[in-house]
């Protein structure tokens with residue numbers, strides 16, 4: 001199995017190299033050269049097996065000879081062992097023929113754990129083979145950084161440094177980053193905002209002398225291995241509602257497009273998905289692009305579903321690559337246009353191709369709050385604001401004859417202020433992390449200064 005870049009000008013790579021590299025050298029994203037399929041019988045046979053076994057069967061065909069069967073099985077077992085639910089990704093019913101897929105039972109209470117925990121294990125196996133060490137550096141506005149720290153804590157061949165804007169993440173998010181006590185974990189509070197943190201990380205990747213001296217690596221959402229890990233729960237949830245014998249639909253609270261693109265991959269592997277619905281908050285660039293054909297970032301408007309507050313949706317490039325008949329030159333041209341003119345228009349043919357596979361909707365802040373309150377009244381359940389965006393859009397786009405599955409992307413206790421504002425109730429943390437607020441914190445405050453941060457990383461990383 002080989003991986004090609006969406007811009008068509010980078011070398012093709014095997015699975016492990018594509019995973020360790022992240023972004024392709026031509027600026028594109030890696031995608032599999034061909035998408036393997038599962039037959040209806042193979043899909044039906046996923047019914048009743050453990051989440052780990054289903055993950056193995058879905059992921060295996062993409063790996064080639066990068067990992068042995070035993071290595072992959074071991075990585076999957078370790079990745080999900082610390083989840084707080086035996087089903088890993090359970091579904092609950094919300095309304096007639098409308099279901100919630102709970103993706104928040106991992107260690108940091110958001111769906112990113114599904115991918116990050118697995119790539120932590122796969123990175124460690126690949127690095128240990130030739131005794132390589134890497135330094136992972138990332139910027140976070142909250143969810144990604146905590147998921148990365150949880151995934152890489154204690155791994156012998158990896159040091160992880162996460163920059164977050166001082167004073168601008170929630171208490172739960174900060175404590176998830178500052179309480180792990182392993183000496184390969186470093187939470188850095190930068191004196192600046194998220195854009196500063198992200199800019200300094202970018203600077204480090206562009207500073208080749210530093211980059212090479214610490215073997216810098218990234219694990220942001222464009223990493224193909226992260227997308228792949230997310231394909232699994234589309235299969236497990238659809239099968240438990242009757243696939244492949246009947247189709248199901250999905251609605252996905254969307255930001256960087258990684259999660260919903262995984263649904264697109266599941267469909268191309270043979271899973272009968274009827275509608276695949278992009279749900280956006282007031283940062284609705286994807287909904288606008290699908291309905292008007294124009295992709296035009298117009299500034300982030302901070303919302304109560306902050307993990308979906310995006311300007312540019314990076315994984316959308318993978319969908320464009322498919323919509324343009326896998327023409328890397330055409331995609332490179334669009335991205336160039338975006339850089340030069342701040343926008344691009346998709347061709348009529350590509351627009352039609354996109355609308356054939358994706359449906360979309362957006363909801364306002366008021367609708368999101370109203371949805372949290374209404375779901376509390378109608379089911380007794382509290383949902384996080386991202387999930388509420390998904391539910392509200394799903395209701396707009398639901399064909400009552402087809403089961404609709406909305407992805408619940410985070411636990412309500414991760415966003416307690418919005419939930420309390422909507423319902424008057426403050427959601428409690430699950431029992432297994434009830435001591436989060438009594439654990440000691442470890443954090444280093446750093447100035448918004450590249451060389452100061454680089455020096456700190458040089459000193460702290462293990463050799």
Ligand SMILES: *Cc1c(COP(=O)(O)O)cnc(C)c1O
Nearest residue numbers: 254255256257258259307409410
């Ligand atoms: C990251 C995130 C999203 C957006 O997912 P993408 O894959 O970036 O589209 C939605 N909800 C929550 C809670 C998240 O953490």
